[in-house]
Amino acid sequence: MTKESLEQAVTRLKSGDKGAFDYIYDSTYKVVFFVVHSVVRQRETAEDVVQDVYITAFRNMDKFDGGNTLAWLTTIAKRLALNAYKRNKREKPTDFQTDGEKYGSTELPSAESMGLIAEAEKILSSEDFEIVVMCAIAGYRRREVAKLMDMPVSTVTHRYTTALKKLKRIVDGVDDE
Amino acid sequence: MMNKIERRLKREARTMLPDATLKERIRSECFGDRVFEEVAEPALVAETAGTTKTGRAPLSRNKRFAIVVALALIVCFVIGMSCYFALAKVPVAVSDTFVSININPSFGITADANDRVTSVTALNEDAAVVLYGMNLVGLSVSDAADRIVTESAELGYLDTTSTGSMSFLAVNENGKKETAVANKLNLSLTALMAKNNWQTTVNSENADYANNGGSSSSYRFKFDFGRNSLSVGYTLLTQRAGEKTGQSASYFSRFSAESMLKLISDYNEESMAKVESALEQSWQNNSQLQDSYDKLQQLREEHERFIADIEAVLEILDDSDGYLTEEERQKVRDLLSHPNLNLDGALDKLLEMIFSFAEDIEDAYDNIADLLEDILDKIEDSIYALGSDLKEEIDNWKKDFLEDVFDD
Structure with missing residues (x-):
């Protein structure tokens, strides 16, 4: 699951090989989903946005210059997720404090009730959260993440372990209570 | 503990991630209903099956004759085309x-x-x-x-x-x-x-x-x-x-x-x-050339070994979850103890930082990377210098050989 092979798959898709779609989707959807989810904070909305992300990406494939595919998808994902978040807020004005579960919330409950991923979304910077998703959930190797995010492996390792330590402190805190 | 956190994240993610239907929805939107097109409408299947089994009328003699002639013409056409393509100018495969x-x-x-x-x-x-x-x-x-x-x-x-x-x-x-x-x-x-x-x-x-x-x-x-x-x-x-x-x-x-x-x-x-x-004989008799050649080979091997060591250590640090086994620590220790690094007193402190995954390790990593690159540059410079000298020596030897052998 490397940047190079993703780019090769994009090239194949551009040249009409629809079989490359599976590879691109399977390699990226976990990261794209959680990037979107970290903004909209609601599973159903996140799924709809993920669908829009891939449709937008594949329909504009010709405009893609063949650079970092995952970065391109996450950029589209962030933009569409933010639009969806704003739209939800505008269309369905609600009290997030009381109806947060339904529409997404800025004030999240504890790790115990909302889960560790929600805590990670809340306490980590978006870059650190992406690193955690790529390493721990999507199964990318740290060297691959370093390539994808254009940063040294040591930086990725440091930020990843620091992020996990932060999450560990939350888990320990919940366990202690 | 870190593994426990990772496992928990993975477990949670599994319950949240979209299932395969989302993928199919996207595929369908982007590339049409490709996955469903082979599934025919059951009623239509039954209707078609019925027609082929029971609805066929017996063929008349004239019709049968026409079919035989048509088939014969097709066979002739296929044979004719095969002969044409076998003998005509066809692209020649790219060979050596x-x-x-x-x-x-x-x-x-x-x-x-x-x-x-x-x-x-x-x-x-x-x-x-x-x-x-x-x-x-x-x-x-x-x-x-x-x-x-x-x-x-x-x-x-x-x-x-x-x-x-x-x-x-x-x-x-x-x-x-x-x-x-x-x-x-x-x-x-x-x-x-x-x-x-x-x-x-x-x-x-x-x-x-x-x-x-x-x-x-x-x-x-x-x-x-x-x-x-x-x-x-x-x-x-x-x-x-x-x-x-x-x-x-x-x-x-x-x-x-x-x-x-x-x-x-x-x-x-x-x-x-x-x-x-x-x-071959002349080369074997020239011990000076052979020594230079062996020295160059040794330097090349050292270079390759050093690169392999660096890659192995990077792999270890890459895959670690904040903890290293004694064997992994020894590999890191061996690499950083390379005489060309000259870390001396700083070595123990650096190793301690690496093994404890200290907060300020990032700067230390960058410094180590710079030092390792310097060493690689030095080895490569030595290989280039030695290789150039050896090339000159070999050219002189060849010239002498040409004079000795062909003048005789």
Whole structure:
């Protein structure tokens, strides 16, 4: 699951090989989903946005210059997720404090009730959260993440372990209570 | 504990991630209903099945006759087309390319379909001296030709003044491929001359032949009906072989390019073996050269080992979850204890930082990376310096060999 092979798959898709779609989707959807989810904070909305992300990406494939595919998808994902978040807020004005579960919330409950991923979304910077998703959930190797995010492996390792330590402190805190 | 956190994240993620239907929705939106198109409507399937089983009326005699005639015509058409395509001018598959370089010495290069050198043949004794110790297999044809020409120039074979000239001929059964190789070679050799400020003229025999109105011949295949033709390279070789032996050019149409070139160049296997044996003997007797060569090999091995060590340590740090086993720690320790690093007193502190995955380790990693790169640069500089010296020594030895052997 490397940047190079993703780019090769994009090239194949551009040249009409629809079989490359599976590879691109399977390699990226976990990261794209959680990037979107970290903004909209609601599973159903996140799924709809993920669908829009891939449709937008594949329909504009010709405009893609063949650079970092995952970065391109996450950029589209962030933009569409933010639009969806704003739209939800505008269309369905609600009290997030009381109806947060339904529409997404800025004030999240504890790790115990909302889960560790929600805590990670809340306490980590978006870059650190992406690193955690790529390493721990999507199964990318740290060297691959370093390539994808254009940063040294040591930086990725440091930020990843620091992020996990932060999450560990939350888990320990919940366990202690 | 870190693994526990990762496992928990993964477990949670599994419950949140979209299932396969989302993927199919996207596929359907982007590429149409491809996945469903093979599933026919059940009612339609039943209807169609019923028609084929029970609705067929018996054929009349006339209809049967018409079908038989139609089938016979189809068979005739297929056979006719097969014969046409078998005998007509069909594209010739891209096979090995043979390139002959003539500086006097003369060389033959064989390359695969990707233009990678698979073998190099010395076509005369001088060429055997030039090629001795050179490993050109795996290089591109252009790179190999550049090296051969450079080495020939260094040994004084190539006249680098404006009166000097050299030629080459590319040969491939596929005319297009042959032209492509010849053009590429022409460009690279012309660039080589310009780079070294040599005035030597480079002659592409393929281009010369075509420019002088020559065209490909048509006697390669016995039953080709004049459609299949020889490439320019083969045409030239068969003509020259014919002139050399007095046989008709068509006689050589089944010969390989290399065998024709050997024939044209008066290649003598026995005298070539003698020269190669004399070269080997002379090399064995030159202990100074052998020492330098061994030293260079050692340095290269050290370089490769060092790179492998760095990669192994990077892998360890990459895959670690904040903890290292004693064996992994030892590998990190060994790498950072490399004498060229000169970490001395700082080593223990650095190791402690790495093993504890300290917060401020990032700066330390950057410093280590810089130091390791410096060491690699130093080793590479040493290899280059030693390699250049050795090259000069080998060239001098070859020159002495040429004087001793050929003057005798």
